[in-house]
Every structure is written in C-alpha cells, then in structure tokens.
Amino acid sequence: MRFWSIFLFLLIFPYTSFAQQKRSKGDISFFEYSYRKAIKEYQKELEKGSLTSDQYLNLADSYLKVGNFKNASKIYVDIFKKDTIMTAHHFNMLLQSIARTSGMEEVKAFLGENKQKFSRELLENTEFNYELLQLKNELALTYEIFNVSSNSPQADFSPAFFKDKVLFSSARPGGSKKVYSPSGESYLNIYEAEVDSNGDMKAPREFGGLKTSKFHKSTPFYSEELKSLFYSLSNAVGSELLFSANGKNSMSIAMSSGSDAYKYILRDLDTSFYYPFYEAATGRLFFAANFEDSYGGTDLYFVYTNDGIIMSSPVNLGPRINTPGNEIAPFIFENTLYFASDVFYGLGGMDIYKSNLQDYNNFSIPVNLGTDINSKEDDFGLIIKNNDTNGLLGYFASNRYGGKGNDDVYGFKVDEKPGLKTLAFKGKVQKPNDGIGIGGAVVTLSDDEGTVLKEVTTDGYGNYQLEIPWRHKISLKAEKERYSTYLMDFNSEELDKMSTSKFNLELVLIDDILSESEAQVVIKMNKFYFNKGRAEISPEIAMELEKVVAAIKSFPKLQLRIESHTDSRGGSSYNFTLSQKRSNAIENYLLEQGVPKSNILYAVGYGEEKILNNCKNGVFCLEMLHNKNERSLVVVLNYNVLF
Known part of the structure; x- marks a missing residue:
C-alpha cells in the first residue's frame, strides 16, 4: 500500500515525541513507520510474554501497511471481539483487510451485524457503491490512460495545472534535498514539466518559483485568479525543523506569488495540512487535514478566504464525504468534487471518487470512478480540464503494477466527465x-x-x-x-x-379540498348560481368545477354524486326537471374535462324536495333566503372507505 509511504512523508513524528516514555522496541519501530521491523519486534515480545491491546492494534496496523492482509484481518477481528479500543478509523482498516482476504460478501455480513457502529451516510455510501461497481461494464467510460514521460523510479504524485505546464510532487534526489529516513528517499520537492500536444509530461525540472527549503514541499495548486501557488511544506525556520510540545512536526499550507512573496496560511505543529485547492468562484480553500475530531483518519475541510487570506475556522465536509478512512486530494471541476479515499468499499487502497455539489455545502453520494482510473492499489490526486482539441484531459497518481517507480503520474483522455453515471x-x-x-x-x-x-x-x-x-x-x-x-x-x-x-x-391534502355540507362530505367549492331557469355552464361555474377535476386527478379513487337543488318558486315538476338538467350539465362538463365516467356514480336533481329553510310554497321569503335553497353539490360517497 504505497499510499502509506506518501502519507507518512507528510506526518513526521520524531523519536523525541515518545523517547521520554517507556516504549518497547516494537513501539519505537512502529512510531518511526518502520512497519516490517515493528512486526519482528512485536513478534519477539509475544514470544516472551504478551502485548497490550494498543500494541496488538499497532501490530495489526503494521501488517496492513505492509500488505499482509490475512494477518491484519485476524488480529483486527480478535481485538474487535474482546476489546473496545478500536476507533472508527481502525474499523475501516478492519474492513479493508476483510475485503482483501474474504471479499465483499464478508464485509457486507460484518456490516449487517454491526450497523449501529456506522453512520447512516456511510451505510448508504457503501450500498450505493457496491451496487454501482457491479454495473460497471454497462456504465464505464472509455479512457485513454498513459504513464507520463516525466516519472522517475521514486515517488511522483499530486499533479497540478500551472499555466501551460503541470506541476507535481516528487521524492527524486536533487538540489539541496536530504534523504528522509522513514521513506529512504529524498525529502519531497515540487517539479514542473512541459506538456506536449498529446498531453504527455516531459522535461521535468525543479520548480524555482518558491522559497528554498531543505525539507518537504509538495501537493501544489496554482490559482490563475490569484496568480499564486498554494502548497504544503514542513514547519521549519531556516535549516531547523519546528516541533510542537507533543514532539510533532507536521505539514503546513503556504501561499506564494513568487520566491520572495511567501507566507504560511494554515499552520499548526500538531496537525498536517496538505492538498490545497482554491475555488475562485466562492473564495473557499479546500484541503486535507488530520484534526483529532475527524470522522476517521484524514478528512477534507474548507475555510473561507478573502483572496486567499483565511477568514474562518475550518469547516468539515461532513459524513457524506468524510469516512472512517482517509480522504485526500480535493479538486472541483464543473460543479463536481473529485477526491481520494481509502474507505473499505473501494476497489483497493486509495480510490478516486466524485460527488456533485448539490448546493453550496451539500454533496451527493460519492461515486467510485470504477476500473481504469482506479485499481487494486493506490489511486489519488485526480485533476481534469477541457482539452484544447476535444474531450477532457486529466492526470492522477497511482502505484499500480507496471509503473516506472513507486507512485507514478498518469495522464488520461476521455470524452465525458469521469465517473459512473x-x-x-x-x-x-x-x-x-x-x-x-x-x-x-x-x-x-x-x-x-x-x-x-x-x-x-x-x-x-x-x-x-x-x-x-x-x-x-x-x-x-x-x-x-x-x-x-x-x-x-x-x-x-x-x-x-x-x-x-x-x-x-x-401532494394535495384531502382535508384541503373537502368540506362538510348538509351532513355530507363534499368537494370544496365556492357557491355558484345558474342563470334563472337555465342549465348552461357559465365561465364562473366552470371555474369552480375545475376544483372537482383537480380533486379527481389528485385522488382518482373518489366516487361522486352530483346533486342540484332549486328553491320553491315555480312548479314542483318544473323545478325537478330543471335541477336534473343542471346536474346533467355538471356531469357532462366534468366528463369533457377528463373525469372518468366511473368516478361519477349519480347525477341527481332534487328540485325543491330538500329545502333548507321555511321558504316553502306559499311562504314569503327574501331573495337571499330563496338563494340559500338553490345550490349544487358534488358529494364524495366513499370518503369513510378511503380515509
């Protein structure tokens, strides 16, 4: 798992951080990142006695980081069964090791038995990506991927666009860089390469636009808008590293507009900041950091800036993006966030994911980019832009089989934005x-x-x-x-x-369209009147009947009875006939507007049979009292059955 070597480039925990405490040889080797040596020392200590739970967990971590997933899995599961010291980050490593040794189904079984230990977002992300990767053959894009010419036998990674060139980080020897003992390679430095018409990176040379340092400089990002470069670097004063009270020397992020215009903008000796990305449209600076309150290992954050000057505290991108694993290398292209994660449901090691920005601070479910871009090894640091000719051109880093060294930079061309649909x-x-x-x-x-x-x-x-x-x-x-x-x-x-x-x-609430009238449930309408002695549907009546049409569209199972009533003026037979014509006219209008005949069970005219007051034949009443008796209702017959 080459990613771990790159990761420890950026997290320096010197011997002095634990020299004053009583540590075993296994502990010392582990905290110096000498994982193979740590395994040997812990095994010797096991032969003489036993390990503490923390040391046993260190042994599992060591096996995982040298690629011995079988032994790592056995120890992780054993610790999980009998102890509670495992953090969310270690749960991720446990599941990584199970995935590498027993496969996806075993991971799914473990998750099913321990759902309460994981967030809702993580479980959703897991289910989604497992399903998506199974459909990869149908949904995958066609990539043209090539190993760039500027790679060396050492680690080359974190490509970044710089005007018409590409910058990248490298551990190749050169200049004043010393050998960094945990990796056995040179301290990281930033290089630039020319880009030919095919997108290949050639003629690499040390990037000369930054302040000289004997220590790490890496993970650059160039902002065309600010004419400035953001990058990670070791905390140092001159030729001396700076250490916190805890004995740590971590990475900071600096901003530079030239070799003499340089300043730290994110700096904490106990926290490493790296992989900066500046979003000019919002003034947000995204980055990866290993704060103690992360969801797992390294999380993605952003800060608000004013032309690169920090104006807020860090904002965690939240559990939809950050997981119990490590998330690094944010890059936004056309409203899509690309980043890398070693969360357990990937193809192996670090994988590259995409997530759409749905609004200012919300993201869709991260989607694994699938095979080709991702492999069983570590793949990270994707950048992409529109090609000068057609399609898209991008770069990423990987330690997949067949490369020139440890991590290599790969170029790719593709017709559409990367990511399964x-x-x-x-x-x-x-x-x-x-x-x-x-x-x-x-x-x-x-x-x-x-x-x-x-x-x-x-x-x-x-x-x-x-x-x-x-x-x-x-x-x-x-x-x-x-x-x-x-x-x-x-x-x-x-x-x-x-x-x-x-x-x-x-959605329409049934209570908003119905009311009670004359001890019946009816469609809610304003009262309307037909012209005297007439049964034609006027525009005013049609406006109210549209409420019936809308009700049936919303609730197609409603069964209706149309009923019309007259006042007592005129003969009883005439009033009965007139009311029936009016009910028929209402029915015909509703049918013409698309209400199915099956919804209208009856259309009845009651004439003056159901007078609501004392205005009967021979009784003098005011006009307003007669008008009360003249009415049409659309009654819902099956309300109690449906609701």
Whole structure:
C-alpha cells in the first residue's frame, strides 16, 4: 500500500515525541513507520510474554501497511471481539483487510451485524457503491490512460495545472534535498514539466518559483485568479525543523506569488495540512487535514478566504464525504468534487471518487470512478480540464503494477466527465400554492418492472434526496396518508435532459379540498348560481368545477354524486326537471374535462324536495333566503372507505 509511504512523508513524528516514555522496541519501530521491523519486534515480545491491546492494534496496523492482509484481518477481528479500543478509523482498516482476504460478501455480513457502529451516510455510501461497481461494464467510460514521460523510479504524485505546464510532487534526489529516513528517499520537492500536444509530461525540472527549503514541499495548486501557488511544506525556520510540545512536526499550507512573496496560511505543529485547492468562484480553500475530531483518519475541510487570506475556522465536509478512512486530494471541476479515499468499499487502497455539489455545502453520494482510473492499489490526486482539441484531459497518481517507480503520474483522455453515471433527485415534497413542506412523506424510485430501487422519508421540512445507479427508465413516487400520490415515469431521454436543480413534488391534502355540507362530505367549492331557469355552464361555474377535476386527478379513487337543488318558486315538476338538467350539465362538463365516467356514480336533481329553510310554497321569503335553497353539490360517497 504505497499510499502509506506518501502519507507518512507528510506526518513526521520524531523519536523525541515518545523517547521520554517507556516504549518497547516494537513501539519505537512502529512510531518511526518502520512497519516490517515493528512486526519482528512485536513478534519477539509475544514470544516472551504478551502485548497490550494498543500494541496488538499497532501490530495489526503494521501488517496492513505492509500488505499482509490475512494477518491484519485476524488480529483486527480478535481485538474487535474482546476489546473496545478500536476507533472508527481502525474499523475501516478492519474492513479493508476483510475485503482483501474474504471479499465483499464478508464485509457486507460484518456490516449487517454491526450497523449501529456506522453512520447512516456511510451505510448508504457503501450500498450505493457496491451496487454501482457491479454495473460497471454497462456504465464505464472509455479512457485513454498513459504513464507520463516525466516519472522517475521514486515517488511522483499530486499533479497540478500551472499555466501551460503541470506541476507535481516528487521524492527524486536533487538540489539541496536530504534523504528522509522513514521513506529512504529524498525529502519531497515540487517539479514542473512541459506538456506536449498529446498531453504527455516531459522535461521535468525543479520548480524555482518558491522559497528554498531543505525539507518537504509538495501537493501544489496554482490559482490563475490569484496568480499564486498554494502548497504544503514542513514547519521549519531556516535549516531547523519546528516541533510542537507533543514532539510533532507536521505539514503546513503556504501561499506564494513568487520566491520572495511567501507566507504560511494554515499552520499548526500538531496537525498536517496538505492538498490545497482554491475555488475562485466562492473564495473557499479546500484541503486535507488530520484534526483529532475527524470522522476517521484524514478528512477534507474548507475555510473561507478573502483572496486567499483565511477568514474562518475550518469547516468539515461532513459524513457524506468524510469516512472512517482517509480522504485526500480535493479538486472541483464543473460543479463536481473529485477526491481520494481509502474507505473499505473501494476497489483497493486509495480510490478516486466524485460527488456533485448539490448546493453550496451539500454533496451527493460519492461515486467510485470504477476500473481504469482506479485499481487494486493506490489511486489519488485526480485533476481534469477541457482539452484544447476535444474531450477532457486529466492526470492522477497511482502505484499500480507496471509503473516506472513507486507512485507514478498518469495522464488520461476521455470524452465525458469521469465517473459512473447515476441518477439523482433532490428537492421538497410540498403542498401546492403555499409551498409548505410535507414531513413524513415516502418518496420512492422504482425500475420499469416495479422493483423498488431506493426509498426515503422526507424530513420535517419536506426535504428529500435520492440517488441511484443509472437506469434507462424509472418511476418516481411520493405518498403520505391523507395526501394525494405523485407518480411520474421517466425514460432515458427525459432523464438525460433533467436539470440538476431541485425537483419539487406536490401532494394535495384531502382535508384541503373537502368540506362538510348538509351532513355530507363534499368537494370544496365556492357557491355558484345558474342563470334563472337555465342549465348552461357559465365561465364562473366552470371555474369552480375545475376544483372537482383537480380533486379527481389528485385522488382518482373518489366516487361522486352530483346533486342540484332549486328553491320553491315555480312548479314542483318544473323545478325537478330543471335541477336534473343542471346536474346533467355538471356531469357532462366534468366528463369533457377528463373525469372518468366511473368516478361519477349519480347525477341527481332534487328540485325543491330538500329545502333548507321555511321558504316553502306559499311562504314569503327574501331573495337571499330563496338563494340559500338553490345550490349544487358534488358529494364524495366513499370518503369513510378511503380515509
């Protein structure tokens, strides 16, 4: 696992940090990153007696970092069964070792038995990526990947665009750099390379635009907008390293606009900062750091800046991006965050993932980029841009088989943005008109055979979010008791054209469209009147009847009775006939507007049979009292059955 060598380049814990404490030879070797030697020393100590739980965990970590996953897995599982010292980060390493020795199904079984130990986001990410990787043959893009000419036998990684060139970090010997004892290679330095018409990196040379240092300089990012370079470097004063009270010398991030214009911007001797990325549109500086409150090992953060000057405390990208593993190398291209993680559900070691920025601080489920870009080894540090000719050009680092050295920089060309294709729906389930969110609604995505692919429940504000691997046809459904049901089918062409903006769904509450009248449940309408002695549907009446049409669209199982009444003026037979004509006219209008005949069970005219007051034949009444008796209702007959 070559990534661990690069990682320890950036995390220096000298012997003085533990020399004053009583440590075994195994401990000393472990904290000096001499993992093979640590294994030998811990084995000797086991032969003489026993190890503490912490030392046994160190032994498991050592086996993992030298690639002996079988022994690592055995020890991790043993510790898990009998002790509680394992952190979330060690759970990730446990699952990594199980994945390497027993496969995906064993990892799934372990997760199933220990779900309470993992966050909801991690479990969702895991399930999603396992499913997505199984579909890789159908969804994978075609890449042209090449090992660049500027690689050396040493570690070469963290490519960064610099004007018409590419910068990268390297442990190759050169200049004043000393040998860094934990790796056996030179202290890291930043190099630049020319880029030819095919995207190959050639003629590498030491980048001369930064302050001279004998120690680490690495993981650069150049901001064209600020005309400045962000990069990681060792904490030092002149030729002397700086150490914290805990004996640590970690990496800082500096900003430089030239060899004489240099300043630290993120610095803490107990915390390593590296892989800076500056987002000019928002002024945010993203980076990786190993704060003690991380979700696992190294997490991704950002700070707000004013032209690169830090204006806020670090903001963790949250559990959707950060995991119990290590996350590094953030890079944003066309509203998509690319980063690397060694979380257990990857293809092996560090893998590169993408996550869409859904709004300012929210991200979609991270998606493994799949084979080609990712391998069974460590793959990280992806950058990408639009090619000058066509398609996209990018670079990343990997220690996959067949390279020139330890980590190599690889170039790639591809027609579309990297990443297996997914479907994402996000928005709000709400009432029409007022937009009030509906909490507790169930939103479901199903395939064209009706199989449920993903189901979520809206939060208290009605918000929902769904993401699944790409399907050519899906159905989106939202429902809640006493509400209408939203159901929409989408084909491949419609899904391709869908906007990335919020997709809001409207549900109608039955109580908002019904009321009680004359001891009956009726469609809620404003009272309307036919012209005297007439049964034609006027525009005013049509406006109210559209509420019935809308009710049936929202609740297609409603069974209706249309009833019309007259006042007592005129003959009884005439009034009965007139009211029946009016009910028939209402029915015909509803049928013309698309209400199915099966929804209208009756259309009845009652004439003056059901007078609501004393305005009967021969009784003098004011006009307003007669008008009370003239009315039309649309009664819901099966309300008690449905609700």
